[in-house]
Amino acid sequence: MPARFETWTSESQSRHKTGTAMSEQRPRVIFDVMGGDHAPGPMVVGALRAARDYGISSLLVGDRAAIEPHLAEGGQERDLIEVAHAGAVIGMDEHPAEAVRNRPDSSLVRSIELLRDGAGGSTVSLGNSGAIMAAAVLRLRRLPGVRRPVIASLLRLPGGATVWMDIGANADCDADHLCQFAQMGEIYARSELRIERPTVGLLNMGHEEGKGPQVVRDAAAMIAARGLNFVGNVEPQMMLRAEVDVVVADGFTMNIAVKTLEALADMIFGTVRDYARSSLRGRLGGMLLRPAFAGLRSQVDYREIGAAPLLGVNGLVLIGHGRSRERAVVGAIRQADRLTRVDAVSQLARAFAP
Secondary structure (H helix, E strand, O other), X not given: OOXXXXXXXXXXXXXXXXXXXXXXXXXOEEEEOOOOOOOOHHHHHHHHHHHHHHOOOEEEEEOHHHHHHHHOOOOHHHHHEEEEEOOEOOOOOOXXXXXXXXXXXXXXXXXXXXXXXXXXXXXXXXXXXXXXXHHHHHHXXXXXXXXXXXXEEEEEEOOEEEXXXXXXXXXXXXXXXXXXXXXXXXXXXXXHXXXXXXXXXXXOOOOOOOOOOHHHHHHHHHHHHXXXXXXXXXXXXXXXXXXXXXXXXXXXXXHHHHHHHHHHHHHHHHHHHHHHOOOHHHHHHHHHHHHHHHHHHHHHOHHHHOEEEEEOEOOOEEEEOOOOOHHHHHHHHHHHHHHHHOOHHHHHHHHHOO
16 A cells, blocks of 8 residues: 555554544535645635534544644544655645646645545536546546536525526537537536526527527537426626526636626725724714625625635546635535535536436
């Protein structure tokens, strides 16, 4: 057995005997704690909080020497946490495929391999999203029948919850890709939104039939023929009002839409904050509006979303925001635990089986 597995195996034998009944019934979350802008401290603390508050067990993958000091902050929940040492890290700016090939001992690659080998029910990483996708496709492979995996993001907007996809996995798509994204999005929305027949739409420059580039028009015809609850084209204002349960676009377009929403929210709240600090009247107004703005911000804050699943690979992989801290980490772990329990991957596998 390779040396890098030995510590994890010995810990597993001892710790699993002391785990709670709740943790024994739930597959643990494998967490690449070296990914993200603030790793590993907030990731470790977030895993401890998820264990303490929700009884979720995690296998933390990364540099043991960097992880252990933060684990010392834990109490009894420490029994639900294990560590698998991985000494290398893939940087956020590295070329995804090259990094995965050249650093098989990285925390990112090891977390995917541990999922493949059955060490947990899901993997979460806040690291290089391209490298996460490359590692997932290379180590886990695509589900039979799926042409390309897709990243789906659940947003809780003022008008309600909605799923946007693809938020960055595939910059160039053909009509069949978009059609498959719609199928995967519908299955995901059933679990996350708890809707029997979610509505599905294509992001477009206008809602009228026949609008947009040829690839979108072709995709609309294909989706309509698949028997989905397809509502046609969706304009941006319809997305933001959450009028459609699942909105589909290529990864280039949707990624810009998501980042524009994040930037717009930051700008609005920053402007309001600056105004509230500018005068006595502004401060009084800010105090009165604070509860409303706090509620609105929580709906568009990436920290409340958790992580976005990579749908279409043979394993449950979630990609978190690189700026995440403790609260977002807890959300990501809870989402991974929830999707594991509803067996999201098996639902997709059945739908796309040849």
